[in-house]
Amino acid sequence: MTTTAPVSFDIAALLPDGTHLIAGEWVPARSKAVLEVINPATGALLARVPRGTAEDIDDAVRAAEQALSAWRDTSPAVRGELLYRWAELVREHDDDINRLEAMEVGHPVGPSPIAARLTYLAGKADKVLGNTLPTRSPDMLGLTLREPYGVVGAIIPWNAPGPMTVFNTAAPIAAGNTVVLKPAEDAPLTALYLARLAQEAGIPPGVLNVVTGYGNEAGAALPAHPGIRKMSFTGSPATGTAVMEACARNLIPLQLELGGKSPQIVLPDADLTKAVPAIVRSIVMNSGQVCAAGSRVLVHPSLHDQLVTEVTDAFRTVRVGLWDQPVDMGPLINARQEKRVLDYLAIGREEGAEVVVGGGKLAGEPYENGYFVEPTLFDQVRPEMRIAQEEIFGPVLSVLTYEDEEEAVAIANGTRYGLTAAVWTQDIGRAVRLARRVQAGQIAVNTLGDGGPGGAIGAPFGGYKHSGFGRSMGTDYLEDWTQVKCVVINAG
CATH class of the missing domain: 3.40.605.10 (Aldehyde Dehydrogenase; Chain A, domain 1)
Incomplete structure (x- = not known):
């Protein structure tokens, strides 16, 4: 850079x-x-x-x-x-x-x-x-x-x-x-x-x-x-x-x-030209240190390969650097948080997830004195894995697959959190059903801003379950x- x-x-x-x-x-x-x-x-x-x-x-x-x-x-x-x-x-x-x-x-x-x-x-x-x-x-x-x-x-x-x-x-x-x-x-x-x-x-x-x-x-x-x-x-x-x-x-x-472990449900008819940039932005914004970050992508097998390829290509173009530079992502906040994220990268590998891109600490100029971790994409993630259950609070994205709408809802609701969620589809009927069934305080359909639903003035923000109350x-x-x-x- x-x-x-x-x-x-x-x-x-x-x-x-x-x-x-x-x-x-x-x-x-x-x-x-x-x-x-x-x-x-x-x-x-x-x-x-x-x-x-x-x-x-x-x-x-x-x-x-x-x-x-x-x-x-x-x-x-x-x-x-x-x-x-x-x-x-x-x-x-x-x-x-x-x-x-x-x-x-x-x-x-x-x-x-x-x-x-x-x-x-x-x-x-x-x-x-x-x-x-x-x-x-x-x-x-x-x-x-x-x-x-x-x-x-x-x-x-x-x-x-x-x-x-x-x-x-x-x-x-x-x-x-x-x-x-x-x-x-x-x-x-x-x-x-x-x-x-x-x-x-x-x-x-x-x-x-x-x-x-x-x-x-x-x-x-x-x-x-x-x-x-x-x-x-x-x-x-x-x-x-x-x-x-x-x-x-x-x-x-x-x-x-x-906090949260927010799912992004990508249905077979999703427009990936809109979904992929939003998915990437949601997890690299503030280096993933956002409670509403969309850290789990739930994708139908018919779109899996295309989505992984496009997210991988986008991750490789993410500019990482200092706050006063024309970059997309900066460092983690401190050494403790850096160790936490790096530990989760090791845990993901141990659990059998595949690192598609990223996976480590950035080195060399200008990163040597800061807490910089690469944007990382895990594929072949299972719902029970720790990287799919626990809030990492870093630029780490997990891809999971589902076979039908029932399984998508079960995976989306299958963590202790319920802060935000996103649904990507051109079928408004399915969007309404999923918006009602997913347990989260905010549901975004075909949009994502500031890590969570954007565009509504005066929108209430808060979570279900262990994401809090109020x-x-x-x-x-x-x-x-x-x-x-x-x-x-x-x-x-």
Whole structure:
């Protein structure tokens, strides 16, 4: 691959070094300890952030509690205006945000949905409605109010810190809650920069607090804090279980998104000119580190050879490199994730799957200092194999075959996950049947965007089974951050 000189980018100009945001102030951790944020493509130090602990989480929760009363009583229209201003600032600084996220995550610079999603949520702020209730007497009035929970917490992963920050803070803020956000230790910079822009937009001190640190320190302290009234978590099932246990001890509700093993069902009449590019894009986007990645292709034998050939040819043209280069795919996030993916490549071979293309770590310039793994296609995969059952979270695609629609549905539903799925066919009747029968929170027919169904504005996102529960970004998403109060007035 031909490379050019890296783009110069000054992170220190965007963020105060070694600080996170509590009560509107950029402060170090109570312990003064820091974490190093590393560029996964080069191994270079990007920045240092606080190594927050339970003490910092407590400070942030107390700041959110102090800000709650005034923010809860702020007009929803005003809350919406402030979110609009936040969205405007995100648009103004879109280039900085995209580059910052690309550097800390490792993916190529590309278009971001952040400003659009913020604008959407801003427009919903004054449209959270209650109901009037029938009464037994004309002298009585019954109604419901939707009120914020109070101080809420969010823990987000490293694979898409920009969108995840917005999804997990803007909606609860719009609904009148105050928020404590704990970003992933591998990629906290985008979240901190978005919080800085929220400050500049006029969102009051304490409404949005960001505490950086390790998951087993700051992260574990957040759902365990008695001041938190609701949580959202996106990450692995194992960590999600721990978060859920902490929430259960405090009797607070929780929204979970825990990954997937998404099937792409290719029927005999599928248009491969549309299906193959989408299948490839879904698994190489962000190096396969996407919860909605279509990591299993279920293909009828009549199309098997053609599909494998075309996907193989497409994989061989995938450009892999640094974030500031014209590439399609970057590195994995860290050495631990690289080892995980490489271990699964070995497991697939041991189980008897055939490596058609890829299958190893990239070497030489410019890969030697980063965590680069080849886009890999496994063929002859059986449904019970681990590479067909477990979320790899890397650029690894498995091809399985089925004989009829019943078997396709059984294989598609035959994992513990149920996040997204895709169906490729020109028979709308079969598409409707499969869309109803496949167990997933989102079904795409002849389309795929951002790793999952694309094209629908305000589409809810969330999973079945071990992929979690609750939905984000739907038309009623703000209501999920409110609780219902019934009021009955006797005026007689």
